Amino acid sequence: MAVINLRNITKQFGDYRAVNNVSLDIADGEFVALLGPSGCGKTTLLRLLAGFEEPDEGTISLAGQVVADGVSRQMVAPEDRNLGIVFQSYALWPHMSVARNVGYPLEVRKMLRAERDRRIREALSIVSLENYADRSPSELSGGQRQRVALARCLVMEPRAVLLDEPLANLDVHLRETMQEAFLDFHRRTGATMIYVTHDQAEAMAMADRIAVMDRGHIRQMAAPETLYREPSDQMVAGFVGAGAVLPVGDITLQNNGRCAVRLGDADISARICARVASQTGANDALGLCLRPEDIRVDGHGTLAGKVEDCVYLGGRFRLAVRLANGHALPVYSDLRARIGENISLSVRDGWVFSRQEAA
Amino acid sequence: MQAVERWLATSGGNMGGNRFSDRLLPLLFVPVIFISVLPMLRLAAEGLFVQGMPSLDYVRDVMESSQTWRATAHSLYTAALGTVISVLIGGAFAFLVALTDIRAKAALVFCFMIPMMIPPQITALAWVQLTGPSSALLNAIGMAPALGSPQPLYSAEGIALLLGIQHASIVFLTLRANLRLLPREQVEAARLAGARGGRLWWQVILPLTSPGLIAGTAMAFVTALGNFGIQAMLGIPGNYITLPTLIYRKLSSFGPAALGEVSVLAMLIGVIAVIGVLLHHHLLGKRDYRLMGVVGRPLDIRLGARRIVIEILLWAVLVAILVVPLMALVATSLVPAFGVRLGFDNFSFDAFYQVLFVQPATIRAFHNSLLLSVGAAIVLVGMCLPLAYVIVRRPSRLTKLVNLLVEIPYALPGVVLAIACILLFIRIPVLDISLYGTLAIIFVAYLARFLIIALRPVMNSFMQLDPALEEAAQACGAGIGRRLRDILLPLAAPAAAAGALLVFLTAFNELTVSALLWSAGNETLGVLIFNLDDSGDSVLASAVAVLVVGVVVALMTGFQLASRHLPKGVIPWQS
Ligand SMILES: Nc1ncnc2c1ncn2[C@@H]1O[C@H](COP(=O)(O)OP(=O)(O)OP(=O)(O)O)[C@@H](O)[C@H]1O
Ligand SMILES: [Mg+2]
Numbered sequence: 001m002a003v004i005n006l007r008n009i010t011k012q013f014g015d016y017r018a019v020n021n022v023s024l025d026i027a028d029g030e031f032v033a034l035l036g037p038s039g040c041g042k043t044t045l046l047r048l049l050a051g052f053e054e055p056d057e058g059t060i061s062l063a064g065q066v067v068a069d070g071v072s073r074q075m076v077a078p079e080d081r082n083l084g085i086v087f088q089s090y091a092l093w094p095h096m097s098v099a100r101n102v103g104y105p106l107e108v109r110k111m112l113r114a115e116r117d118r119r120i121r122e123a124l125s126i127v128s129l130e131n132y133a134d135r136s137p138s139e140l141s142g143g144q145r146q147r148v149a150l151a152r153c154l155v156m157e158p159r160a161v162l163l164d165e166p167l168a169n170l171d172v173h174l175r176e177t178m179q180e181a182f183l184d185f186h187r188r189t190g191a192t193m194i195y196v197t198h199d200q201a202e203a204m205a206m207a208d209r210i211a212v213m214d215r216g217h218i219r220q221m222a223a224p225e226t227l228y229r230e231p232s233d234q235m236v237a238g239f240v241g242a243g244a245v246l247p248v249g250d251i252t253l254q255n256n257g258r259c260a261v262r263l264g265d266a267d268i269s270a271r272i273c274a275r276v277a278s279q280t281g282a283n284d285a286l287g288l289c290l291r292p293e294d295i296r297v298d299g300h301g302t303l304a305g306k307v308e309d310c311v312y313l314g315g316r317f318r319l320a321v322r323l324a325n326g327h328a329l330p331v332y333s334d335l336r337a338r339i340g341e342n343i344s345l346s347v348r349d350g351w352v353f354s355r356q357e358a359a
Numbered sequence: 360m361q362a363v364e365r366w367l368a369t370s371g372g373n374m375g376g377n378r379f380s381d382r383l384l385p386l387l388f389v390p391v392i393f394i395s396v397l398p399m400l401r402l403a404a405e406g407l408f409v410q411g412m413p414s415l416d417y418v419r420d421v422m423e424s425s426q427t428w429r430a431t432a433h434s435l436y437t438a439a440l441g442t443v444i445s446v447l448i449g450g451a452f453a454f455l456v457a458l459t460d461i462r463a464k465a466a467l468v469f470c471f472m473i474p475m476m477i478p479p480q481i482t483a484l485a486w487v488q489l490t491g492p493s494s495a496l497l498n499a500i501g502m503a504p505a506l507g508s509p510q511p512l513y514s515a516e517g518i519a520l521l522l523g524i525q526h527a528s529i530v531f532l533t534l535r536a537n538l539r540l541l542p543r544e545q546v547e548a549a550r551l552a553g554a555r556g557g558r559l560w561w562q563v564i565l566p567l568t569s570p571g572l573i574a575g576t577a578m579a580f581v582t583a584l585g586n587f588g589i590q591a592m593l594g595i596p597g598n599y600i601t602l603p604t605l606i607y608r609k610l611s612s613f614g615p616a617a618l619g620e621v622s623v624l625a626m627l628i629g630v631i632a633v634i635g636v637l638l639h640h641h642l643l644g645k646r647d648y649r650l651m652g653v654v655g656r657p658l659d660i661r662l663g664a665r666r667i668v669i670e671i672l673l674w675a676v677l678v679a680i681l682v683v684p685l686m687a688l689v690a691t692s693l694v695p696a697f698g699v700r701l702g703f704d705n706f707s708f709d710a711f712y713q714v715l716f717v718q719p720a721t722i723r724a725f726h727n728s729l730l731l732s733v734g735a736a737i738v739l740v741g742m743c744l745p746l747a748y749v750i751v752r753r754p755s756r757l758t759k760l761v762n763l764l765v766e767i768p769y770a771l772p773g774v775v776l777a778i779a780c781i782l783l784f785i786r787i788p789v790l791d792i793s794l795y796g797t798l799a800i801i802f803v804a805y806l807a808r809f810l811i812i813a814l815r816p817v818m819n820s821f822m823q824l825d826p827a828l829e830e831a832a833q834a835c836g837a838g839i840g841r842r843l844r845d846i847l848l849p850l851a852a853p854a855a856a857a858g859a860l861l862v863f864l865t866a867f868n869e870l871t872v873s874a875l876l877w878s879a880g881n882e883t884l885g886v887l888i889f890n891l892d893d894s895g896d897s898v899l900a901s902a903v904a905v906l907v908v909g910v911v912v913a914l915m916t917g918f919q920l921a922s923r924h925l926p927k928g929v930i931p932w933q934s
Contacts, residue, residue: 052830078833085834091827095849104845105835149831156835 003028004049004160004192009058010070011044018044020216021058026160026194031186032221033203034196036213037239042196045213046162049194050085051078062159084153084161084191088168090145092137098148099124099133105156123151126185143174147181154185160192167202179206200240204228212236230273234287234355243291244329251286251352253277259352261288264324266302270350279354287355292318292330294349297337301346305329307337321345387745388761394807395764398779399629399771405782406622417619421627426605431627434601437518437590438583444523445579448676449530450572457538458564459660461670469919470677475528476911478868479588480889481904482525482684486512487592488901489687499690513597518590522583524680529582530575537571577639581632585772587871588885592892602628603774603871610778610875618782625775632771685908692901710902721903723880724887725910727798731883732866735805736859739813742806744855747817748847752826765814768807773871780804780876796878804872809865813858820854821847857930860918868907 004026011019018041026032034042047053048068049060057070062083067076092101100107103120111119124130127147137145146166153161163182167175183206186193197203203210204224211221212235220232231237237245251272252260259272270288297319305321308328319331321343329345337343409416421427452471456464474482488494491510511517565572587603594604606624609617662669693706714721750758768776780803784794794800824847832846870885877886884907891900922930 050830050834052833077838078830079836079838081834082836083834085831087827087831089825089827091825091831093828093832093846093850104832104837108832108836108841152831152835 003063004194005059005061006049007059007061009045009048009055009060011041011048011053012056017216019048019055022216022218023058024211024218024221026192029190029192031183031193031195031206031208033207033210034194034213035200035203035210035240036198038198040213041216042198042213043164046085046164046194046196049160050083050162051076051081082156082159084156084158086146086149086153086161086163086166088165090137090149092145092148092152094137096137097133098129098135098137098140101137101148102133102151102155104152109156119155123155126154126188127151127181142170143178146170146178150181150185154189158191160194162194162196164196165198166195167197167199175202182206204240210240212239214239228291230271230351230353231289232273232353237287237289237351237353241291242330243289244327245287245289245355246323246325246327246329247355248286248288248352261350261352263288263347264303266347268303268347268350270352272352273354276352276354285355286352289351289353290329290347291349292332295329295331295345295347297331297333297335297343298346299344301344303345303347305343305345307339307341307343310337310339312336319343385749385757387749388757390742391746391761391765391810394803395768395810398776398783398807399767401783402622402625402775402779405618406620406626409619417623421620421623426600427624427627430600430602430605431631433515433594433599434584434603434628435631437515437522437601438580440516440519441522441526441583442576442580444520445526445530445583446572446576448523448680449527449575449579450534452527452673453531453534453538454564455669455673457535459662459666459669461662461666461673463670467673467677469915470681471531472528473681473912473915474524475526476864476868476915477908478870478885478888478904479521479525479586480592480870480885480892481588481688481868481907483512483521483589483592484888484892484897484900484904485684485688486517486521488691488897489684494687510596512593513599514593515599517597518593518599518601521589521593522586525586525589526579526582527680529579530572533575533578534568534571537568537574573639573642577635581635584628584632584635585774585871587772587774587874588889591874591889603772606774606778607874618778621778622782625771625778628775629767629771636766688901688908689905691898692905694898710898711906714899714902714906718899720882720887721906724882724884724903725906727881728867728869728884731798731802731805732863732869734802735809735866736813736863738806739810739862740817740855740859742810743813743817743858744848744851745843747814747821747851748843751818751821752829765811769809769811773808773869774875776804776808777872777875780807780872796881798881801873801876801881801883804876805866805869808872809862812861812865813855816854816858816861817851820851824850853925856925860930864911864914867911 004024006022006024009019009022009024010017020041022045034045036042044053048055051067054073054075055068055070059066059070060068062081065076066074067081068074093104096104099120102123103116106116106119120133121130124133127150129144129147129151132140132144132148137148140148149166166182167178170178179202182193182195185191195203195207204227207224209221209223210227212219212227214235220227220236222230222232227236228241231240234245237243246263248261248263250262253272254260254269257271257274257277258269259277261268261270268288276286303323305323307319308322309320311318317333317336319333319337321329321331323329331345406417407413407415452467455461456467461467487510489497490512492508512521585603587607590601590604591607593599594601595608600608602624606621609621609624692710693708695705695707695709746761750762780800781795784800784803786793794803828850829842829846832842837845868885869883870889873883873886874889877883882890884903888900888903888907891897891903918925918930
């Protein structure tokens with residue numbers, strides 16, 4: 001287990017900065033998800049941590065020890081970092097049995113046979129594969145293979161476990177089972193885990209904190225609920241969760257961390273980002289993030305709109321409502337609405353932030 | 360010098376190691392440079408220096424000789440015509456086997472590979488035995504040409520025909536590898552778009568497989584250019600002199616005095632071969648038909664009623680290029696005495712008795728060839744595993760350079776390589792020992808020549824290997840040595856075995872290189888047959904040739920039979 005610190009890490013491929021000036025602190029035993037659209041640099045960041053890539057700038061330290069330094073070009077080799085990694089492709093060795101795959105890290109560490117066998121059995125039982133020890137990886141299902149890969153990284157008691165989209169190849173049901181296996185493993189061992197995914201539901205369900213990446217930058221790093229309720233910028237607000245971001249101009253600050261926003265004919269009371277609240281005057285590029293659960297279809301509502309789409313989600317409907325100012329809002333409703341119907345909405349809550357990019 | 364080192368060390372994409380073990384990796388290239396590059400440089404020096412002074416005298420002598428240009432024209436003509444024949448035969452077989460529903464594909468492929476495994480001089484011998492006025496087979500059935508009429512194969516077209524047959528399997532193999540990657544969806548999409556018959560072939564299949572076709576053509580041309588066995592056995596009696604035989608003649612009549620001119624001639628062949636290779640790279644560079652889609656079941660275009668006709672045609676071609684000449688060879692080996700007409704009542708195994716039990720040279724040659732080919736296969740595979748790893752996984756300018764350099768000894772004609780080895784090893788400067796006249800010089804030459812054959816399959820398998828397999832081991836704490844031993848070696852083993860098998864089969868029959876490097880007691884099988892035939896003992900030569908073909912076919916059959924127990928990909932003609 002270890003604290004992981006990244007300081008101003010940059011990694012370039014040719015002229016392209018795949019990871020751009022990223023700083024990150026991960027606490028001991030924390031479960032962190034790296035979330036972002038395809039090609040944003042998640043895998044690259046993970047490979048930098050593991051030591052498969054060398055940073056061009058910045059330093060990475062594990063438990064206080066510098067393992068990569070972009071300036072002095074010092075590198076601790078991946079094999080000496082004691083980090084476990086689970087690849088999206090499982091990366092099981094086809095010529096070794098399940099038990100040997102799992103025991104390989106111990107074999108490399110020259111552990112005695114009896115102790116090794118005991119640890120292999122233990123690791124296999126954590127992932128509920130005791131009975132598969134002698135099979136070859138090709139005789140396992142996708143989920144079983146993934147669990148073998150996980151067991152292989154457990155036996156070595158790594159300082160942290162890195163997982164690169166470990167569930168991307170699995171079907172929905174297996175995903176849920178495996179998510180539980182990962183969480184269970186995390187609770188039992190208390191290992192630091194860094195989990196790459198582009199699936200926000202997965203990240204929200206599992207992680208203590210989520211780092212949202214975009215084009216090589218980390219946009220925001222926060223607990224899932226904070227990320228959802230209080231996105232720090234436009235990209236995060238759009239990427240995480242459903243909802244809409246409407247540009248707003250007139251706000252009136254209130255003193256309890258809230259403000260009043262004028263939207264069409266409606267006055268909405270919304271929470272406001274502390275940074276925006278303290279910077280008066282820069283009001284021109286503000287955004288109001290509205291989540292569907294904060295909006296209700298309400299005959300007495302003050303916000304008017306026209307239904308453009310209606311999808312049944314099971315239990316409730318999701319409507320797309322076009323407002324008078326031209327923006328569309330997703331809204332949940334208990335009743336079906338006709339397309340083209342004019343309805344009125346009431347807004348319970350919202351979040352105001354600066355749409356200007358920070359970096 | 361430091362600048363050069365820095366330039367070479369600049370890497371393309373690296374895996375982020377600046378550790379000790381990584382810095383030692385370039386040391387792997389030292390033996391490669393020693394066996395692949397030094398001989399070539401030494402040869403060039405011979406032609407460009409006269410008595411220690413740089414001079415263009417030899418170059419001028421050679422360039423002003425009409426003999427040179429006649430031989431060049433002959434070489435180009437036979438190699439080009441031979442390549443056309445190879446492409447026609449090999450291409451037709453590859454397309455039909457890979458894309459249609461003809462039957463008995465495995466047997467067809469196996470038989471089609473045999474001509475490549477049979478030494479060229481034996482092919483030549485077999486065809487000469489078959490077609491000449493003294494043909495034992497034709498005489499036995501009373502169809503031989505009149506005595507005194509010229510042997511039709513002692514001509515440019517005869518040489519081209521045999522070159523074409525010999526190298527058809529090269530085109531076949533490269534094209535088939537390419538066709539295997541052709542996903543059926545692409546052809547099916549074209550058919551849904553309405554393409555059928557000829558249009559399908561010309562507009563979809565042919566363009567998609569053109570990289571394989573171009574690569575196969577280039578390889579067949581370069582190999583034909585340097586083929587010594589066929590050009591010597593047909594060209595020397597017919598006085599049709601090509602560049603390799605011109606070199607051979609000069610050396611055998613003038614000895615070391617001819618080295619300067621020979622070096623220039625060798626460079627001339629080298630230049631033609633390199634132009635061929637460059638043209639190939641240029642043509643390939645323009646097409647990047649990365650094949651998309653899953654490579655699933657092979658395509659089975661239905662031939663319908665035409666199938667049986669095509670099958671008969673294919674087997675007829677095989678009979679013509681394989682069975683008939685081999686029968687002629689067997690017939691000649693059974694002739695009781697030279698010139699006697701063979702019949703069912705007078706055949707004799709005397710020649711076999713002679714070569715096996717009376718003449719010590721045959722057993723010795725078998726022994727030498729076996730030693731050389733097995734040794735070369737083992738050493739090369741041992742060398743290629745780490746080498747391929749570095750070339751694939753640690754690309755840098757140095758590895759790219761090495762990747763090109765190892766092509767040269769194979770692309771250049773064997774005669775040229777042999778001369779280069781003689782020059783370099785006749786007296787090794789510092790150690791002051793000579794390899795000339797020993798088996799060792801043939802061995803070193805084999806290592807240089809066949810390195811590429813062993814290297815390519817291993818490189819391909821490393822390229823196909825998911826890098827995560829190795830990185831997972833790295834994360835488990837395994838250093839580079841362990842990773843090579845525990846992960847990469849077992850996974851690359853089938854490819855390495857395939858490479859070793861190809862090296863073994865090619866080296867076992869080799870003549871071109873050893874023709875100049877052998878010495879009494881150190882003859883190879885190829886040399887033995889050539890010498891027996893050259894001295895008029897065609898019956899004995901045929902007997903040895905029959906034995907060699909028997910051994911090769913037996914070995915191939917053995918591997919074929921064992922193929923079910925071998926990992927997939929070990930048998931080169933199946934992959
Ligand atoms: N070895 C490389 N050479 C050049 N460019 C690279 C290399 N590896 C990654 N890149 C580029 O860096 C960027 C980030 O890649 P990365 O693999 O980290 O994305 P990712 O966030 O993991 O995406 P995905 O969700 O699709 O896996 C991409 O634009 C990619 O093209
Ligand atoms: Mg990725």
